[in-house]
Amino acid sequence: MTRRDFIRDSAVAAATVAAGVNLPAHSTNLITDSKDRKLKWAKAPCRFCGTGCGVNVAVKAGRVVATHGDIEAEVNRGLNCVKGYFLSKIMYGEDRLTTPLLRMKDGAFDKSGDFGPVSWNRAFDIMEEKFKKALREKGPTAVGMFGSGQWTGWEGYAAAKLYKAGFRSNNIDPNARHCMASAAAGFMRTFGMDEPMGCYDDMESADAFVLWGSNMAEMHPILWTRVTDRRLSAPDVKVAVLSTLENRSFDLADLPIVFTPQADLAILNYIARYIIEHDRVDWDFVNKHVNFKRGTTDIGYGLRPEHPLQQKAKNADRAGEAQSMTFEEYAEFTKAYDAESVSKLSGVSKEKLDQLAELYANPNIRVTSFWTMGFNQHTRGVWCNNLVYNLHLLTGKIATPGNSPFSLTGQPSACGTAREVGTFSHRLPADLVVMKKEHRDIAEKIWKLP
Numbered sequence: 010m011t012r013r014d015f016i017r018d019s020a021v022a023a024a025t026v027a028a029g030v031n032l033p034a035h036s037t038n039l040i041t042d043s044k045d046r047k048l049k050w051a052k053a054p055c056r057f058c059g060t061g062c063g064v065n066v067a068v069k070a071g072r073v074v075a076t077h078g079d080i081e082a083e084v085n086r087g088l089n090c091v092k093g094y095f096l097s098k099i100m101y102g103e104d105r106l107t108t109p110l111l112r113m114k115d116g117a118f119d120k121s122g123d124f125g126p127v128s129w130n131r132a133f134d135i136m137e138e139k140f141k142k143a144l145r146e147k148g149p150t151a152v153g154m155f156g157s158g159q160w161t162g163w164e165g166y167a168a169a170k171l172y173k174a175g176f177r178s179n180n181i182d183p184n185a186r187h188c189m190a191s192a193a194a195g196f197m198r199t200f201g202m203d204e205p206m207g208c209y210d211d212m213e214s215a216d217a218f219v220l221w222g223s224n225m226a227e228m229h230p231i232l233w234t235r236v237t238d239r240r241l242s243a244p245d246v247k248v249a250v251l252s253t254l255e256n257r258s259f260d261l262a263d264l265p266i267v268f269t270p271q272a273d274l275a276i277l278n279y280i281a282r283y284i285i286e287h288d289r290v291d292w293d294f295v296n297k298h299v300n301f302k303r304g305t306t307d308i309g310y311g312l313r314p315e316h317p318l319q320q321k322a323k324n325a326d327r328a329g330e331a332q333s334m335t336f337e338e339y340a341e342f343t344k345a346y347d348a349e350s351v352s353k354l355s356g357v358s359k360e361k362l363d364q365l366a367e368l369y370a371n372p373n374i375r376v377t378s379f380w381t382m383g384f385n386q387h388t389r390g391v392w393c394n395n396l397v398y399n400l401h402l403l404t405g406k407i408a409t410p411g412n413s414p415f416s417l418t419g420q421p422s423a424c425g426t427a428r429e430v431g432t433f434s435h436r437l438p439a440d441l442v443v444m445k446k447e448h449r450d451i452a453e454k455i456w457k458l459p
Contacts, residue, residue, distance in 0.1 A: 024409055048075065050066065051235075052066070057092045057096075059229075059417060059420050059421055062079075062084055062085035062090075064077065064093055065079050066096075076097045090230040110124040110125065112125075134234055144176065154182075154428070155184065156181060159421060160422060166431070169437075172432040173443075173452070178232050182432070183433065185426075185427035188382060195394025196394070197294050198391065200398075203440070205415060215377040216411065217247045218377050219365070219375075219377070220249065220274065221383060222273070224256040226254065228254065236261070247261050247368065249368060251266045251365075254267065266357055271388070272354050273384075278342075278345075280400055282340075282346050298402070302331040302332060303338070305329075306323045310326035348362060368402055374408075377411060378414045380393070380417065384416075437449070
C-alpha cells in the first residue's frame with residue numbers, strides 16, 4: 010500500500026466503522042452497498058474511558074452495525090479514537106462474555122472448580138442462596154460488592170440502594186477507589202468539595218499545558234487532538250510533558266522532562282519556591298481565597314494496621330490532619346527545595362526546572378495542568394494533588410479560561426456513579442456521606458427505612 014492509499018483509507022476508517030460488511034482488507038469499515046445503508050441511527054456515549062465522547066450508532070435487524078463520532082458532540086466534535094470507532098465490532102467479539110460463568114465440579118457449584126457457562130436463572134439462584142446464607146449466619150458485613158466507574162448512574166444507584174438500604178451494609182465500592190481516591194481526597198482537602206473546577210474549553214484558551222505523568226496521546230487521544238490543535242494553531246503555546254519514561258505525548262513536547270520516580274513532589278515544591286522568590290504570587294487572589302496549612306508527615310502508606318511499615322509510622326492514625334500556618338512559614342518550608350538538591354534528586358537540569366517553573370510563574374501565561382493515574386496512584390497521591398493545586402492557587406491561575414488544574418479520569422462515570430449516587434462505601438446519594446447522622450437520616454427517610 011502506498012502512503013497516499015494509507016492516508017485515504019485512514020480517512021475512510023475515520024468516517025465510519027461497520028461490523029459484518031465484506032470489503033477490501035485495507036478499508037473494511039466503509040459501507041458502500043445500498044442494502045447495507047438502510048440503517049437506524051441513534052446517539053449514545055462511548056463508555057471506554059473518561060473523556061465522554063458522543064457517538065452515532067447504526068442498528069440493523071436488532072444488531073449494531075456501525076458507529077462514528079457525533080459531529081454535534083461538544084467533547085469530540087465528530088472524532089473518535091480507535092476504540093470508539095470499533096465499538097460495533099468489539100460488541101460482537103468472539104471472546105466477549107454473553108452468559109454467566111460459574112465455578113463448578115461435576116456440574117455443581119464448587120469454588121475450586123473451573124468456570125463453565127450457566128443460565129441467568131441458575132446464576133441468580135446461586136447468588137441468592139449464598140447471599141442469604143452469609144447474611145443469616147454472619148450478618149451484613151459478610152457480603153460485599155465490587156462495582157465499576159463504567160456503570161451507568163442508574164446501575165450504581167440500584168447497587169448502592171441494594172446494599173445500604175437492603176442489606177444494611179456499606180461493603181460496596183467501585184473500582185474508582187483504586188484510581189480516584191487520591192484525587193477525591195485532594196479535592197476535599199483543598200476545596201471542600203469533590204469535583205474539578207476546569208472544563209474542556211480551557212484547552213482552546215490555554216497558553217501552556219503541563220502533563221504530570223499523563224500520557225494523553227494514548228490514554229485520552231480525543232482530548233490530545235484538542236491540545237495538539239491548540240499547540241499547532243498558536244505558535245506561542247507550549248507543552249511540557251513530565252514522566253518517569255518517554256511516551257507518545259513527548260512527540261509534541263516543547264519541554265520534555267523525564268524524572269526519577271517520586272521526585273515530582275520535590276519538583277512541585279521547587280516551583281512553589283520559584284514563584285515566591287521571583288515575587289510572582291497573585292496577592293489579590295491569595296488574600297481573598299487562600300489559607301495555608303501544614304499537613305502531617307510520617308503517616309505510613311495506607312496499609313493494613315498490622316503491616317510493619319504502617320506500624321512504624323508515627324502518625325498513621327492522623328493522616329488527614331493539618332495545622333494552620335502563615336504564608337511566611339510556608340515560604341520558609343519551600344526553601345528546603347533549592348535548585349541544586351531538587352536537580353540531583355530528580356535528574357532534571359536546573360535549566361528545565363526553571364523553564365517549567367516560569368510557565369506557572371509568568372502572569373501572562375494561562376496554564377492548564379493535566380494528570381491522571383501518575384498522580385492518583387502515587388504513594389503520595391493526595392500530596393501530589395495538593396501540591397499542583399498550590400501552584401495554581403499561589404498564582405491565581407484557577408477557574409478562569411485557560412487556567413485549570415485538571416484531574417483527568419479513566420472511566421466514563423467515575424464521578425457520577427462512584428460519587429454522586431453513593432457507590433463508594435463511605436458515601437450516600439446526592440454527595441451525602443455515611444459518617445454524618447443528618448445525612449443518614451435523609452437517605453433513610455427517602456428509602457423509607459424503619
